[in-house]
Amino acid sequence: MNSALRKAYLAAMQIEAWSRREVAPADAPAVTDAPAVTDAPTAATVADWATLERLVAECRRCALCETRSRTVFGVGDRRANWFIVGEAPGADEDRQGEPFVGRAGQLLNSMLRAIGLAREQVFIANVQKCRPPRNRDPLASEAAECLPYLRRQIELVAPKILLIVGRIGAQNLLGTDAPIAQLRGRVHRLGAGGPPVVVTYHPGYLLRTPADKRKAWEDLKFAREVATRG
Ligand code: SF4
Secondary structure, eight states, X not given: OOHHHHHHHHHHTTOOOOOOOOOOOTTOSOEEEOOOXXXXXXXXXXXXXHHHHHHHHTOOSSGXXXXXXXXXXXXXXXXXXEEEEEOOOOHHHHHHTOSSOXXXXXXXXXXXXXXXXXXXXXXEEESOSSOOGGGOOOOHHHHHHHHHHHHXXXXXXXXXXXXXXXXXXXXXXXXXXXXXXXXXXXXXXXXXXXXXXXXXXXXXXXXXXXXXXXXXXXXXXXXXXXXXXX
């Protein structure tokens, strides 16, 4: 990407300037073991895309099915190198059935463009497929019921890298209660042989806390380096 284009993208993210960040050498980042991508229920494990979509659409495994308008399965290239993991649907997502629409979605699109990716080139899915009432955090039990769908989606896409945006996705998928500040800047793994995982802030948080956009940009560059490294 040329510098003019990069500046345009950074402007879209409302970052005025940025400085080069030293990328850790290939063997430097701490690797955190996370739950393996193998413990999904049988139905999800054996499902192909069509079956998995139907399972989610008809799912009543937790109480969020009572209050949702629509399930939010996920969108994008099902053979993508990049898999973006979000948290849970908000009001717009619940209405439209698509993750990351509205202002947070626009910022996510800008973040992706900043590293040379179109939204259509990645796969995007949330940890939670149904909206929690009043946008509360999903309960641990709700996330546990829903995670097998995301894990199966990750298996089917087989991305080169997983970018988790936000605390809810990171803590649930990585099986930790560490704050996001401790999860950024290093490579995690989804079990042996799983894709590398990089964590950054959720676009919704960045809209409320624009001062942290610079850190998010550092995370994106780090993720791009990890993806390139393979
Ligand atoms: S949130 Fe997940 S587990 Fe709960 S009803 Fe929706 S799809 Fe099923």
